[in-house]
Amino acid sequence: SNETGNLPYLSQEVNTFIGGSLVPRIIVDISQENLKDAQILAKVGYRYDMLLDKYHMGEQSVDFVYLADSLPSFTMPANLKQVYNYKTWFTIKDKTNIHPLFTLEEFVHAKHKDSSLNMVQIRNADLTSSLFESLQLDKTIVFIVETNHLHGMADQRQFFRNLQEIGIDNPVIVKRSYQKEDFSGPIGEFMNPEEPISKIQLYASTDLGALLIDGLGSGIWIDSPATALENLASLSFGILQATRSRISKTEYISCPSCGRTLFDLQETTQMIRSRTNHLKGLKIGIMGCIVNGPGEMADADYGYVGAGPDKVTLYRGQQVVKKNVSSSKALDELIKIIKDDGLWIEEIEE
Structure with missing residues (x-):
């Protein structure tokens, strides 16, 4: 025991x-x-x-x-x-x-x-x-x-x-x-x-x-x-x-993908990771659809959730910030939200 x-x-x-x-x-x-x-x-x-x-x-x-x-x-x-x-x-x-x-x-x-x-x-x-x-x-x-x-x-x-x-x-x-x-x-x-x-x-x-x-x-x-x-x-x-005992990198929370998923989950996750993986300690949820997405990413700081064909809804925590954003603009919009919140840092190139 x-x-x-x-x-x-x-x-x-x-x-x-x-x-x-x-x-x-x-x-x-x-x-x-x-x-x-x-x-x-x-x-x-x-x-x-x-x-x-x-x-x-x-x-x-x-x-x-x-x-x-x-x-x-x-x-x-x-x-x-x-x-x-x-x-x-x-x-x-x-x-x-x-x-x-x-x-x-x-x-x-x-x-x-x-x-x-x-x-x-x-x-x-x-x-x-x-x-x-x-x-x-x-x-x-x-x-x-x-x-x-x-x-x-x-x-x-x-x-x-x-x-x-x-x-x-x-x-x-x-x-x-x-x-x-x-x-x-x-x-x-x-x-x-x-x-x-x-x-x-x-x-x-x-x-x-x-x-x-x-x-x-x-x-x-x-x-x-x-x-x-x-x-x-x-x-x-x-x-x-x-275990949340020592944070050393950006965290990505993504769903396992199913028939409702509205975009290529792996490709999209990699695209988001490539622009945000220097934001130590930030948790970003990447969810294929609106049905289970908000629940599965409950402790995420930001969310990127499929809302329809070529449409993405962006979250801050559990709150919707922007609905039905075009997929081609969604990542830029997400980064803008992070910047507006004062949590963005520029990546240092060695």
Whole structure:
């Protein structure tokens, strides 16, 4: 049972970067990438400009990269935090923006710790262990909660409940690991190359999203060796966006299309996206007809709804703003409404 109900896990803030009222943070593992090439960081939102010798950040730049025991041969961006296994972290001389990842046992026995941020791997079952009882809690600790439980989401949910009962408020980053064998089909079956992407989207969204919507978790870490790094970063931001815990892009809400749909939904969505996808945080509903459209796009800021052959009705929230606009002019009219509301920003071209 969900004893926590809808009560969030209220954590303290660590190092002014994790926990408290801050948005959930994202960790990705780059230890298997080519760490001699700064361009690999473009996959996690940091584009390296060779001419200017600097990095450009985007709206979907991750917060932490995990390097395990591998050291990069290039200079990392100043605002990207790095995480190393404890023993490797200990050997690094300049520890600016560099933090350790401990096993629970390592942290309990370690003589040297980071002065600001220490990540400690833990499972729900560890909370009743003598090792955990000997843990010296301090404000630098961020727990990385993992699970090997069959019902992993419920196991991790119980972890938060247990921490609340003990009275611990350290931030928790939820980590889920998906092995390559989780994405292999039966022998001889032709697999769509997209299937590993759609599967990890389904698994991770269910496992992590169910916690985040209840206010549980100060960050996420999706570990999936079968998934390309850029897809993992995008998926992480997508989950946070869908749970409304961290907004990083424009949101499009569209109907599944049916016999009543009055325009090519995919083509129209792409057309609208091409002009508006830089409007971070805005929700635009794109609905094929007037019958179900307004209901399905209930939380959209603006709506583009088919009203008849070659006719579109434009909404602000649930209110009709313009009726029966010609399809050829509808997008321009929608943009004008957004501009009139003071919510338009010009796209910055790099």
